[in-house]
Amino acid sequence: MVQITFEGHPIDVAPGETLLQALIRARTEPSYSCLAGLCHSCLLQAQAGEIPPAAQSGLSPEQCEQQLLLACQCRPVEPLQLQRPKTLKRTDAVICGLQQLSTEITELRLATRAPLPYHAGQHIDLWLGPYLSRRYSLASVPGLDGDLVFHIQRVRGGQFSDWIHTQACEGSLIQLGTAQGACCYSPEQSTRPLLLIGSGSGLGPLHGLLRDALNQHHRGQISLLHLGKSPLHLYLQEEIRSLCDQHPNLSHHPLVGTSDDLAVPLQSVLTHWDSRRVNAFVCGSGELVKEAFSQLRAAGVPDHQIHTDSFDAY
Structure with a gap:
């Protein structure tokens, strides 16, 4: 049994239990979504104590320097003092x-x-x-x-x-609050294939990333896969078609179905690319993020080139 302190409150973490599980059990109302370390919704900040390496897997160097950790991947081996990441101002x-x-x-x-x-x-x-x-x-x-x-x-x-x-x-x-997150386009990616995968309102940040990449003259191929529960849920279609007409390196694949229907169109896109060079951005439900991450990893896309933003509307 390890005792941690969360925002001044002592909480016991049972053997084999994650920090997130202990916080939920203690009714501290922590933020979380995917439970797999992909969405970063459960980020906490350590004020004192040693952070287990697994709790920072997938975080950026800047996030590690700020002593941030993923509660769903953290199994403390010694006492930790923790708090929610502080928003600097409103x-x-x-x-x-x-x-x-x-x-x-x-x-x-x-x-x-x-x-x-x-x-x-x-x-x-x-x-x-x-x-x-x-x-x-x-x-x-x-x-x-x-x-x-x-x-x-x-x-x-x-x-x-x-x-x-x-x-x-x-x-x-x-x-x-202040803008946070590392799911962003970098000009250093300009010659690499860019794969954008989203469901529902996950198209929002992907549409921003797409326009940002095109505005910075991305030269590699770009594919956008947007998944909707029905044709009525596939929005911004006309605007995206217009972008495809203006940029020959952009292709758009609207899909109707669930995350289980992602495999075939995703494989169709990756067949024409060197998976080791692909930069992928996945935005949408936790279910979609987990499924897409698993398929991208299996196809040979390196983990550090798969950027995720998992959320559920509320």
Whole structure:
């Protein structure tokens, strides 16, 4: 039995138990999604103690330097003092646009008084009042979009998404945390094949990453695979087709089905590429992220070239 301290509260971690399991058992309401170390939703910050190496597997050097760890992969062997990663500040924002993109997804546009630093594909905590906070990935691109853009998928019973879809209006106020996450395009990838895989509102950050790559003159082949539960859930189709017409190196593969239907179209794309050079970005449900990560790894794509953003709308 190892005792850790989480935000001042002592918690016992049983043998074989992960830190996340102990935090859930102690009813601390930790953030989590995929439980496989892929989505990084369960990131915590160590204030003291030795972090097990497995708890930082897949994190960037910068995240490791900040003493961040994945609670779902952490099995402490000695006492740790932990806290949630601290958002440095909050920024006031006003809703300047709301547009229905599909039956379940609304585009949210926010304006801030001063520019908020971010990269396409990162995520930000949105605050509605002092207590209700949810994390959403950006669909906008610095330098291309004047507003901060998010694609908000509605889920029954989700307080934040329900407010966006039924009560929010232009002029409503929201607060923003700082942009975080490493699911971003780098110009160093410009000659490599770029594979974008998403489901539902995961198309939001992928659309941002795609436009960011094209704006930086990506020369390698690009394939976008977007999975929807029905044709009604495949949105932004006309805009993406227009991008394909303008950029011969871009192909678009809209798919109807579940993550189980991903294997054939994914293999069809990878057949024409050297898997060892592929940079892949996967955004969407935890189920999709796990399935896509497994298939990409099996196809020979190196783990460090598979970038994931796992989330479930709420």
